Amino acid sequence: MINEELQKKIKLLKHKKQIILQGSPGTGKTREAKEIAEEMAPNNYKLIQFHPAYSYEDFVRGIVATTTDDGQVSYKVQNKVLAEMAENANKEYKLAKDEDRKPTNFVLIIDEINRANLSSVLGELIYALEYRGEAVESMYELDGSREIVLPENLYIIGTMNTADRSVGHIDYAIRRRFAFVDVNTDESVIPKNAKSLFGEIKHLFNEYLSEEFELNDVMIGHSYFLADDLKQALKYEIKPILYEYLKDGVLTCEKDKINDLKTIQIKG
CATH class of the missing domain: 3.40.50.300 (P-loop containing nucleotide triphosphate hydrolases)
Incomplete structure (x- = not known):
């Protein structure tokens, strides 16, 4: 259905x-x-x-x-x-x-x-x-x-x-x-063990998104947070696209802000 x-x-x-x-x-x-x-x-x-x-x-x-x-x-x-x-x-x-x-x-x-x-x-x-x-x-x-x-x-x-x-x-x-x-990011489908990471990344976008971009146009989608191995997803999928956003001027934060995402406790 x-x-x-x-x-x-x-x-x-x-x-x-x-x-x-x-x-x-x-x-x-x-x-x-x-x-x-x-x-x-x-x-x-x-x-x-x-x-x-x-x-x-x-x-x-x-x-x-x-x-x-x-x-x-x-x-x-x-x-x-x-x-x-x-x-x-x-x-x-x-x-x-x-x-x-x-x-x-x-x-x-x-x-x-x-x-x-x-x-x-x-x-x-x-x-x-x-x-x-x-x-x-x-x-x-x-x-x-x-x-x-x-x-x-x-x-x-x-x-x-x-x-x-x-x-x-x-x-x-x-x-x-x-x-x-x-088709926007659906926070309701993000599992409990990924909500903390998602919240930190959403904060990055809210604080450091360039004025040239709309949040819904660039905020990474929920599928990134549905991975069975969230640590692997963070290292090989999420961080790389955030680094690309830095190079393209989508995000205006320091690179360390993205590096620091590794310190977040990911359960499971």
């Missing part, structure tokens, strides 16, 4: 068709995205991760090189993850209409969606996100057609790390086509 907050996100996704779960590291954005996908399309969802080199030809449609049986190299146009999923969803949508039933859903999860140049990666699909069922023309022709259609039963969930300012900016035209949902 999924909780009320997740139900709200599912309701929003069904209405908007594409949402972005945004929050600081370790708040469970990807986990939530997968839970939503499992609920909406248990057998028809896929997870991919964007990176700075990701392109339209990787995501929508592009030319690929293939080797023939006689060793010759040939080139052909091929649908990639979004166009391929759209094609399958369209077939299901039309079949369901013919059979007078609700179509099966398809969900695409794009982890770290803002790490790629979205305007470049999406191309003409920016229009198709909003106008479902209307064909847009790809720059590549496949099987005699340039058309790509995003149907009503195809949903997109993106995740975005709000602490990372080094990645791509999402422009207003694309923002308008997504609903943005905050």
Whole structure:
């Protein structure tokens, strides 16, 4: 049984068709995205991760090189993850209409969606996100057609790390086509043995957070404090990200403030 907050996100996704779960590291954005996908399309969802080199030809449609049986190299146009999923969803949508039933859903999860140049990666699909069922023309022709259609039963969930300012900016035209949902640190799930450590770290952020940043954008998430071995997590996961925050100007305290976290008594 999924909780009320997740139900709200599912309701929003069904209405908007594409949402972005945004929050600081370790708040469970990807986990939530997968839970939503499992609920909406248990057998028809896929997870991919964007990176700075990701392109339209990787995501929508592009030319690929293939080797023939006689060793010759040939080139052909091929649908990639979004166009391929759209094609399958369209077939299901039309079949369901013919059979007078609700179509099966398809969900695409794009982890770290803002790490790629979205305007470049999406191309003409920016229009198709909003106008479902209307064909847009790809720059590549496949099987005699340039058309790509995003149907009503195809949903997109993106995740975005709000602490990372080094990645791509999402422009207003694309923002308008997504609903943005905050996923914040959930203190209620932090176990008793980790509450003292969490309190000390939260104090660091309250006292030494740069004015350029919002607390919810950078406060490390609850998943860091759910580790079976909290001492190991502190040494190899929590401290390293706090040191990075120092270098990036997110935190303005002395390094010793982070070093001193080792003196905290961690039970268990």
